[in-house]
Amino acid sequence: MTTNVNTNTIVEAKNLKAYYITRAYGIERVVKAVDDISIQVKEGEIYGIAGESGCGKSSLLKVLLGAHQAPLTVVDGSVKYRFDGNEINALSKQEMEHKDVRWRQVSYIPQGSMHVLNPVRRIRDTFHDFIQAHRPMKRHESNELARNYLRDLGLPDKVLGAYPHQLSGGMRQRVTIALATILWPKLIFADEPTTALDVVVQRGVIQLLKEIQQKERSTLVLITHDIGVHANLADRIAVLYAGKLVEEGDTRTILKTPMHPYTQFLIKSLPRLDDRGARVGIPGRPPALENPPPGCRFHPRCPLAMDKCRTIDPPLITVQPGHRVACHVVTDAMLPEMSHAASA
Numbered sequence: 001m002t003t004n005v006n007t008n009t010i011v012e013a014k015n016l017k018a019y020y021i022t023r024a025y026g027i028e029r030v031v032k033a034v035d036d037i038s039i040q041v042k043e044g045e046i047y048g049i050a051g052e053s054g055c056g057k058s059s060l061l062k063v064l065l066g067a068h069q070a071p072l073t074v075v076d077g078s079v080k081y082r083f084d085g086n087e088i089n090a091l092s093k094q095e096m097e098h099k100d101v102r103w104r105q106v107s108y109i110p111q112g113s114m115h116v117l118n119p120v121r122r123i124r125d126t127f128h129d130f131i132q133a134h135r136p137m138k139r140h141e142s143n144e145l146a147r148n149y150l151r152d153l154g155l156p157d158k159v160l161g162a163y164p165h166q167l168s169g170g171m172r173q174r175v176t177i178a179l180a181t182i183l184w185p186k187l188i189f190a191d192e193p194t195t196a197l198d199v200v201v202q203r204g205v206i207q208l209l210k211e212i213q214q215k216e217r218s219t220l221v222l223i224t225h226d227i228g229v230h231a232n233l234a235d236r237i238a239v240l241y242a243g244k245l246v247e248e249g250d251t252r253t254i255l256k257t258p259m260h261p262y263t264q265f266l267i268k269s270l271p272r273l274d275d276r277g278a279r280v281g282i283p284g285r286p287p288a289l290e291n292p293p294p295g296c297r298f299h300p301r302c303p304l305a306m307d308k309c310r311t312i313d314p315p316l317i318t319v320q321p322g323h324r325v326a327c328h329v330v331t332d333a334m335l336p337e338m339s340h341a342a343s344a
């Protein structure tokens with residue numbers, strides 16, 4: 001599908017395919033972790049990427065960042081950034097390095113990031129090393145910058161004198177987020193930033209991310225399997241299943257009128273204030289992506305599966321402006337003549 005680039009698109013992936021390709025004893029193994037995904041992220045928004053564990057979220061993020069390494073290989077498609085009217089090819093290491101894109105324009109809060117702080121250095125020194133690498137300045141200047149930034153975000157600046165193990169998990173995560181954003185990147189990628197934190201601490205981390213994004217109107221691409229976090233934070237939600245984009249829309253639409261059976265399961269599994277009944281879990285689990293099911297990859301778990309679901313991959317169609325869904329049931333209802341042609 002061709003997409004028109006909006007002037008305010010900051011990241012665009014087109015027909016992106018990224019596979020883990022390994023070879024052992026002469027046998028090639030191909031895991032199709034990102035399989036033909038096209039998305040556009042708009043400047044200033046929080047774009048949420050949802051889906052259970054193993055659906056390809058982290059792999060997609062690494063490619064969007066141009067930070068993927070073997071065995072993860074881009075086999076097709078493109079990733080472009082657009083900053084102040086300039087287009088940058090995120091898949092070109094030279095372009096990314098030449099233009100000093102990473103960390104100054106684009107930052108990354110990796111999965112498990114609260115463990116990335118150097119255990120034998122005080123937080124102050126880690127801040128200095130990081131700032132120094134991208135914007136050379138004297139130690140007292142970097143200290144001041146770090147102190148002011150932490151204060152701005154409502155974090156105690158005394159953490160600068162601490163070692164990582166002296167901080168709680170929640171504080172370590174907040175400090176890591178502050179570190180990744182201290183140079184005010186235009187674009188922030190965060191991978192499961194609230195996972196492994198208890199609910200109260202999660203709320204603080206969500207609040208912090210929101211505050212950072214709003215202060216500079218930066219763009220946040222947020223990955224979490226927790227649809228409840230998306231409901232609180234994201235402007236739009238993309239739902240991945242088994243390496244494919246199965247639904248995308250603004251958060252309200254996705255929460256109120258999800259159309260893909262998988263999205264409906266995700267929403268039903270959300271705890272509700274007014275509902276004291278048991279939450280509905282999703283039966284089964286995502287397939288291994290080395291040999292995914294033919295047709296719609298969700299068909300072995302889908303209560304609505306029809307014959308053609310087992311053989312024909314459903315196209316991603318726009319059901320209304322800004323709402324895309326890949327499901328035969330939806331296509332049949334929206335475009336009866338198209339589904340007729342497909343099954344003929």
Ligand SMILES: Nc1ncnc2c1ncn2[C@@H]1O[C@H](COP(=O)(O)OP(=O)(O)O)[C@@H](O)[C@H]1O
Binds near residue numbers: 051054058
């Ligand atoms: N290094 C690797 N080699 C082969 N397969 C991998 C590797 N890393 C991840 N995968 C597979 O790629 C798929 C997507 O993984 P990932 O992107 O980590 O998903 P998520 O972030 O949604 O949990 C999974 O099926 C996973 O098993």
Ligand code: SF4
Binds near residue numbers: 260326329
């Ligand atoms: S295409 Fe078929 S199997 Fe896939 S989600 Fe829709 S109804 Fe279910």
Ligand SMILES: [Mg+2]
Binds near residue numbers: 191
């Ligand atoms: Mg992941």
